[in-house]
Amino acid sequence: MKSFDYVRPASVADAITAASLPGSAYLAAGTNLIDLMKGGVSRPDRLVDVTRLPGLDRIEPLADGGVRIGALVRNADLAHDAAFAKTYPAVAEALLSGASAQLRNAATVGGNLLQRTRCAYFYDVAAACNRREPGSGCDARGGENRLHAVLGWSDACIATHPSDFCVPLVALNAVVEIEGKSGRREVRLEDLHRLPDQAPERETALEPGDLIVALKLPADARHFSGHARYLKVRERTSYAFAVVSAAACLNIARGKIAEVRIALGGVAAKPWRAREAEELLAGAALDAENFRRAAVAALAEAKPSGDNEFKIELARRIVVRALALAAAGKPERLPALPASPFSTQPGAFA
Amino acid sequence: MNHSISFTINGVRRDIALSDPRVTLLDLLREQLQLTGTKKGCDRGQCGACTILVNGRRINSCLALAASHDGADITTIEGVAHGHELHALQAAFIAHDALQCGFCTPGQIMSALGLISEGQAGCDAERIREGMSGNLCRCGAYAGITEAVLEVQKDLTGAEERRVA
Numbered sequence: 001m002k003s004f005d006y007v008r009p010a011s012v013a014d015a016i017t018a019a020s021l022p023g024s025a026y027l028a029a030g031t032n033l034i035d036l037m038k039g040g041v042s043r044p045d046r047l048v049d050v051t052r053l054p055g056l057d058r059i060e061p062l063a064d065g066g067v068r069i070g071a072l073v074r075n076a077d078l079a080h081d082a083a084f085a086k087t088y089p090a091v092a093e094a095l096l097s098g099a100s101a102q103l104r105n106a107a108t109v110g111g112n113l114l115q116r117t118r119c120a121y122f123y124d125v126a127a128a129c130n131r132r133e134p135g136s137g138c139d140a141r142g143g144e145n146r147l148h149a150v151l152g153w154s155d156a157c158i159a160t161h162p163s164d165f166c167v168p169l170v171a172l173n174a175v176v177e178i179e180g181k182s183g184r185r186e187v188r189l190e191d192l193h194r195l196p197d198q199a200p201e202r203e204t205a206l207e208p209g210d211l212i213v214a215l216k217l218p219a220d221a222r223h224f225s226g227h228a229r230y231l232k233v234r235e236r237t238s239y240a241f242a243v244v245s246a247a248a249c250l251n252i253a254r255g256k257i258a259e260v261r262i263a264l265g266g267v268a269a270k271p272w273r274a275r276e277a278e279e280l281l282a283g284a285a286l287d288a289e290n291f292r293r294a295a296v297a298a299l300a301e302a303k304p305s306g307d308n309e310f311k312i313e314l315a316r317r318i319v320v321r322a323l324a325l326a327a328a329g330k331p332e333r334l335p336a337l338p339a340s341p342f343s344t345q346p347g348a349f350a
Numbered sequence: 351m352n353h354s355i356s357f358t359i360n361g362v363r364r365d366i367a368l369s370d371p372r373v374t375l376l377d378l379l380r381e382q383l384q385l386t387g388t389k390k391g392c393d394r395g396q397c398g399a400c401t402i403l404v405n406g407r408r409i410n411s412c413l414a415l416a417a418s419h420d421g422a423d424i425t426t427i428e429g430v431a432h433g434h435e436l437h438a439l440q441a442a443f444i445a446h447d448a449l450q451c452g453f454c455t456p457g458q459i460m461s462a463l464g465l466i467s468e469g470q471a472g473c474d475a476e477r478i479r480e481g482m483s484g485n486l487c488r489c490g491a492y493a494g495i496t497e498a499v500l501e502v503q504k505d506l507t508g509a510e511e512r513r514v515a
Contacts, residue, residue, distance in 0.1 A: 006353070006371035006417050027418065034374070034413045035394050047371070049418050076407075080470065100484020101465065102398060105407045106414065238483035336476040 001037050008049040012179050012211060019048045020181060020209035026050050028072065029106040031099075032115045040125045041116075041132060056110075056213055059084055065219030068177075071110030071212045075165070076101070078109060088221065089330040090168035090228035090247045097232050097339035098164040100239045110212040113166060113176065113192065114204065117159035117269070118241055120144065130156045131200040145306030147243060150315070151299075152268040157200030158305035159269055161193055164339070166271040168230055168247035171263035172221040177214040180207060189215070193270035200269070223259055224249035227329055231322040232265070232339040233314060242266035244315045245339070248322035250286075257281050262298060262323070267315055274298035277319065286327045288320065295319035355420040359383065360429025368416055375419060376400045376411035379426060387427035387456045391486070398485035401457040401464070402426050408464025410484075427456035430463070438505065439463060442498035450489035461485045462499045466506065473504050 009015040019026055023045030027033060036042035050056075056070040059081055067087070069078060075095050078084060085092035099107065121127040121139045128137035140148055140158050148158040166189065174189040192204050206212075227250035234240035245265035251258045260281045262274040277298035284290045295316040302312045321341065335343040353368040359379075366382065376393070379385040379402070391399030393412045400411040403425040430437045439459050442448070449455045461482060471477035478499050479492070487495065 001372050004371060006415075008418075027415070029413075030415060030418070031395060031410070031413050034415065038394060047415075049415075051418055076468075080468075100398065101468070101481050102401055102408050102410045102461065102484045103395060103413075105464070106409045238480050336474060336480055338480075 002040070002043045004037075004044055005046040006049065007046065008052060010052070010054075012053055012213065015048055015050055015053060016179060016181060016209045016211055018046070019211065021046060022208070024048055024208075026211060028108040028111040029074075031103050031107045032111065036116060036123075039123055041123055050211065062216070062219075065222060067217050067221075069109055069215045069217075071108060071214055073109045074105060075099075075107045075109065075112060076104040079104065085334070087225050088168070088172070088217065088228070089225065089334070090230045090249055090326075091165065091172070091217075093334055093338045094164040094168050094230040094232075094245075094247065096334060097230065097245075109165075109215055112163055113189070113212060113215070114206075115163055116203070118162045119148070119159035122159060131159060131196070131203070134199070134201045141306065143306075146308045146310075147266075148305050148308055149268050150302040150304060150308060150311050151264075151272055152195040152270065153305045154196045154198065154200070156198050157196035157269065159196070159200070160266055161268065161270050162241045162266075163271065164230065164232060164242060164245060164265060166193075167245055167263045167265035168228070168249070169215070169217070170271040170273050171247045171249050171261035172224070173218050173261075174221075175216045175218065176212055177216060178206065178210050179213050180210040184213075186216070190271075190273055196269050203269075220259075223251040224261065225330075227252055227326045229322055229325040229330065230339045231318055231325060231341060233318060233341060237337055237340055237342055244311055244318050246315070246318045246322040248319070248326040250323070250326045252286065252327070255286065257284050257286065260323075262294070262319060264298065264315055264319070267302070267311065274319070276300065281323075288324065291320045291323040292316075294323065353417055355417060357419070357421070358423045359385070360425060366416075371415065371417045373416045374412055375402065375404070375414045375416050375424070378416040379411065379424075385426050385428050388460075389453055389456055391454065391457075396486070397454070397457075398461055399454050399457040401460040401485065403460060403464060406467065408461050425460070425463075427460060430459065438502045439498065442501045443495070446494040446498040446501065447491065448494035448498040449487075449491050454485060454487045454489075458482070458485045458487065458495055462495075462502070465499065466503055471503070473500060473507055475500055478503070 025044035027047040056072040079095035127139040232245035249261040264272040277294035389399040391397035
């Protein structure tokens with residue numbers, strides 16, 4: 001690991017000043033960053049430790065019915081907060097389907113939003129990677145790419161965003177609160193991550209010094225409390241990233257779909273909101289044929305970026321099944337194997 | 351840089367001069383404090399051999415910078431037994447053949463301690479397996495590990511029920 005300076009500022013303002021210097025990176029739990037630094041993928045000159053910044057570790061209900069989650073809330077604490085999990089069951093299920101208990105105990109909400117792709121070529125400093133080393137090429141094209149993107153990719157980069165947490169958050173119109181050199185602003189989570197186009201190294205909408213201080217869910221995210229699930233196919237049942245995942249959130253009135261939100265994970269460089277599918281389902285009856293039509297619409301623009309055509313049909317089926325699970329309601333208690341299609345929880349099989 | 355930090359490790363306060371901010375909690379324990387019970391497997395957060403309790407919560411010590419955890423209360427495998435009397439989990443691991451080579455065992459036991467105190471799994475074997483998935487065992491002693499954790503959890507649950515009754 002390259003040597004670096006370590007600073008631990010006491011205020012958000014001091015942190016922003018320190019991190020505005022070139023070569024700086026914010027450090028929270030470090031569950032992704034330290035790993036990247038050990039591999040030589042990230043080589044910061046200065047780590048700005050934000051873990052002791054005051055006031056960023058709270059889950060606060062907002063007067064308008066929304067909720068504000070401090071950026072330093074740990075993944076496990078958010079998932080196990082009873083009120084939060086009851087109101088946003090798909091978010092809790094997504095959190096608990098990610099990583100291991102040890103990592104969830106450490107990892108923070110803000111850090112999770114900013115985790116980097118798990119593309120093996122991004123991690124391998126001997127490989128060409130436009131995301132890590134602009135202009136060097138992309139060894140994932142023509143390489144081992146069965147897990148790579150099927151939506152929103154470019155010739156420059158076919159990597160996917162690995163977060164589970166972000167998938168239901170994007171479905172629920174989450175907003176990121178950012179403090180920067182020019183003050184506080186809010187950015188829709190859907191706009192935080194960028195598609196690669198010709199500049200995959202530009203991964204987010206953040207500017208130098210920008211610090212994510214909180215995540216907000218708007219009041220209407222509560223409409224889906226009774227019918228929201230996250231479903232994730234992975235290559236082993238626990239402690240693995242998604243091959244494909246989907247969050248399905250329904251608001252059911254008089255037996256029909258009053259409102260619906262759908263997002264996919266593991267398919268693109270950002271959590272993928274499926275608005276065409278949502279439009280098809282608005283006002284529709286809860287039946288398998290409608291779910292299938294919506295799934296086809298969700299993947300209408302998909303194309304393989306390599307040896308991964310199977311992910312397109314897999315994603316359609318996961319959308320159908322996530323919708324069917326959401327229609328059935330939410331389990332009293334999350335299944336022993338959160339988000340798993342192999343869960344033995346009653347009602348898991350649609 | 352010479353950074354002065356302090357920890358409470360297995361109940362004993364330690365003041366430490368940190369010569370390099372790159373030092374992880376794992377390397378600090380093993381290289382500087384000679385607490386070699388905590389193992390370095392992958393060193394990348396994938397195997398769980400380095401699991402310790404920090405402020406009562408299980409984490410991967412290989413991905414935690416020591417400088418960032420200044421002031422923490424740390425428990426390692428060396429702090430689990432009471433003198434020569436094994437902790438119930440240590441005894442259960444032996445009774446259930448929950449190890450072969452033993453390299454992952456300190457991490458497994460620290461993880462199981464964390465799991466039990468988190469209180470999410472209860473006496474459900476499937477929830478225990480899921481909750482222990484961050485600890486790999488290359489010898490494949492998973493069945494014994496699950497039985498050992500289940501036995502200790504059942505004893506605790508039984509004791510709690512008797513106390514309430």
